[in-house]
Amino acid sequence: MLNIALWKRAAIVLVCLYGLALAMPNAFYSRVEGHNDAVSAIETQGATPALVAQRDAWPGWLPSGLVNLGLDLRGGAHLLAEVQVSDVYADRMDGMWPDVRDALRDVRAQVGTIRRQASAPGELRVRLSRPEGMADALTAVRALARPVVTLTGVGSSDIEVRAEGDTLIVSLSDAEKLATDDRTIQQSLEIVRRRVDEVGTREPTIQRQGSNRILIQVPGIGSAEELKALIGTTARLTFNPVVGRTSNAAENPGPGNVIYPDIAGDGTYYILEKSPVVSGEDLTDSQPAFDQNGRPSVTFRFNPAGARKFGQYTSDNVGSPFAIVLDGEVISAPVIREAILGGSGQITGNFNLDESTQLAILLRAGALPAKMVFLEERTIGPELGQDSIDAGKIASLVAFAAVLFFMWASYGLFGFFANAALIINVGLIFGLLSVIGATLTLPGIAGIVLTIGMAVDANVLIFERIREELKSARGPARAIELGYEKALSAILDANITTFITATILFILGSGPVRGFAVTLALGILTSVFTAIFVTRLMIVMWLERRRPKTITV
Amino acid sequence: MRLKLVPSETNWNFFAVSYLTFGASALAMVVSVVLFFTMGLNFGIDFRGGTTIRTESTQSVDVGAYRDAMAALNLGDVSITEVFDPSFGPEKNVAQLRIQAQDDQESVTPETISAVEAALQAVDPAITFPSVESVGPKVSGELIKTAVLSVVLSILAVLVYIWLRFEWQFSLGAVIALIHDVTLTIGIFAALQIKFDLAIIAALLTIVGYSLNDTVVVFDRVRENLRKYKKMALKELLNLSINETLSRTVMTSFTTLLALIALFVLGGDVIRGFVFAMIWGIIVGTYSSVFVASNILLMLGVKRDWSKDQDGGAGTQFANVDA
Secondary structure (H helix, E strand, O other): OOOOOHHHHHHHHHHHHHHHHHHHHHHHHHHHHHHHHHHHHHHHHOOOHHHHHHHHOOOOOOOOOOOEEOHHHHOEEEEEEEEOOOHHHHHHHHHHHHHHHHHHHHOHHHHOOEEEEOOOOOEEEEEEOOHHHHHHHHHHHHOOOOEOOOOOOOOOEOEEEEEEOOEEEEEEOHHHHHHHHHHHHHHHHHHHHHHHHHHOOOOOEEEEEOOOEEEEEEEOOOOHHHHHHHHOOOOOEEEEEEEEEEOOOOOOOOOOEEEEEEOOOOOOEEEEEOOOOEEHHHEEEEEEEEOOOOOEEEEEEEOHHHHHHHHHHHHHOOOOEEEEEEOOEEEEOOEOOOOOOOOEEEEOOOOOHHHHHHHHHHHHHOOOOOOEEEEEEEEEOHHHHHHHHHHHHHHHHHHHHHHHHHHHHHHHHHHHHHHHHHHHHHHHHHHHHHHOOOEEOHHHHHHHHHHHHHHHHHHHHHHHHHHHHHHOOOOHHHHHHHHHHHHHHHHHHHHHHHHHHHHHHHHHOOHHHHHHHHHHHHHHHHHHHHHHHHHHHHHHHHHHHHOOOOOOO | OOOOOOOOOOOOOOOOOHHHHHHHHHHHHHHHHHHHHHOOOEEOHHHHOEEEEEEEEOOOOOHHHHHHHHHOOOOOOEEEEEEOOOOOOOOOEEEEEEEOOOOOOOOOOHHHHHHHHHHHHHHOOOOEEEEEEEEOHHHHHHHHHHHHHHHHHHHHHHHHHHHHHOOHHHHHHHHHHHHHHHHHHHHHHHHHOOEEOHHHHHHHHHHHHHHHHHHHHHHHHHHHHHHHOOOOOHHHHHHHHHHHHHHHHHHHHHHHHHHHHHHHHHOOHHHHHHHHHHHHHHHHHHHHHHHHHHHHHHHHOOOOOOOOOOOOOOOOOHHHOOO
16 A cells, blocks of 8 residues: 555656646636637738737647636626527428429319418418319329438428318428427527627637527627627528508508518518518628718628529619518618629618628628527626636635645644645646636636535545554554555545536536536546545655654644 | 644544434424425526626615616516625625516516616616626526436435445435435525525535535444444444544534635625535534434444355344344
């Protein structure tokens, strides 16, 4: 027990040194942060003297991993959004209608004339004038079904077709719904990520939670409202031909047409053709700009396919108006003065500069496939976070000093060994946190303080045991050996049980609570390591050097 | 001269007043349950849904004026509390507003927030809003579920682990001690009406872990002594084990408390409730591992033969308890 092989000694010392080296950047937080930011900025935008100076403030060969600060410490916004996945079902059904119509027309002889009925979203109801041809209609429409390509949905097709009297009903199959939901969430995640990245904040967290939720955390943003404005807008842009203009919102737009309000809310409504000429999906770029009158506007550029469609339409319809529609509101409805063949254009509406900038961002990032509802939002001001960091720092230092003094007063030299191990322990926690890129939260700081208190436990167990063994009047070396040996099972059992609760907390907890679980669990690992390896190594080295006849613990 | 919290050699009889300590624990648990059902917990928005707004101003907080400003907005139940902290100083006056979850909406609308902020700014132009948090009823319901689930799961996991490592009597003793600690902590939160939010659940689980730590150390010694003194009466043996580990139990609780008290006093008001729960839990946990867990073990009795070759009569042997 007391003979520690040289390689083990070297390994223990190396682990401690390596851990402390990894923890060190946190002591120079702002400088290292500046270095890391500069490095990534140089990668993306090229070097400038200012960036290079910032980068060189911290030597590149040193570790530069930092503990991430949670929102409660850094300030920022947190949103939990639920994606309304069923929105997409309605679109899917609308998209199917032309195919269904064509399929049924092919069997017109059997089914007679067909008419689309109003239905719940996500369903397509078609009435046949000859119900006796239903079997043929079913076969024809079922032929449109495609197999679902997912791991779980093997063998099922994407639509379900059934008959109800003279009505044929098409809806998505459950397997297809699942697959669609998944696609919708993935797409939403991607769009949200692009939009947040466009604003250029540091290290946003954008995660999928559960089946249909997205967690968004953005440090350093002023408020959750700002974030909501950015990601809550669907931003579906379409260019539709204008049929007419009215002031009566209830007016019947007629088949294939829709009625949308003007964005200014001045009581003007436009009757538009429902199917757009081009939509936002064909945009490749969009920038805020000013028009020739110096008003804020947004420029856009189409991809070749979009440019062709737009060019074709504008050259065919010179002199008639078309509408630029964003999320069901008409931004503007200019008259086409000449064919727009270059594939780029400019939208001028009633924007101010902020709005045009925002719109350009949204158009660049693309439209969300479905609406999002916000279930939870939190804004923490940076000052409050800084206050928490300061308070946490002072409290940790005081707690640290009190425990160090108390251990020294209780166990003398052995207390000193335990204290050295405790300092290494806290260093290792920070080192580990930096390496795994964990997030430090306010409860996480509490977890570290708790660890400071509890980390000495293993040493206390050992020292108390050594005291007991000394009473049986054996030599100091033997007493220390027995102390370590007999305390081990208690140390392991006690720490494993705490580790179990920390694990459960990590799995089920969220946000700050999870941060607490991480520091608690890491604290358990490092404190067991320091107690059974580091203090033992120190005590063994001291024994070998001094060879004391008696010891007091 | 070493600092000693307990004399190095103790021979206190912890079971002398066991009917008293046990009765007190049982009574405290009953009181806690009654308090929980009569007064209820002061749930934070994590569990109840709603919005909290933290305000900060150089002017002193006028709760009455704030309340009048809120009453005009028709937001339903609004609670306003002033927050005190020694670190604030006269220039920093903090209050916490809590607005109930509004009907028919998941999280609060930006319009509501700006209306509230504008109304408060009319009362006090210097006011700022360092944090605004809003949780919808859907999420808060789920948070309650996972919170309860995590406490129950961790107690179950511990039950199984100690059962595997020791014997079922130990496991039951430890778990009853844990339930005791969790109940008493919930009781004090009901009695003092301290805000009960997600962080408190984390504190509860830490208490579970910590109290267990203590219990396991005592049990470990009991197991060792069971092997060593094959003929000693169980009561005497438990007492000996507690006495032998007492110095460690007190030392560890003391260092942990020392650290937590520093955090309680200096850590700021945001986590004070959380730290309070842990301080309370450590005191109760230390008490319960000495007085509750061992008492249960004494009542249940334990298998006495811990040598390698078992005589087949493994299990409870009540006959040996008073042998």
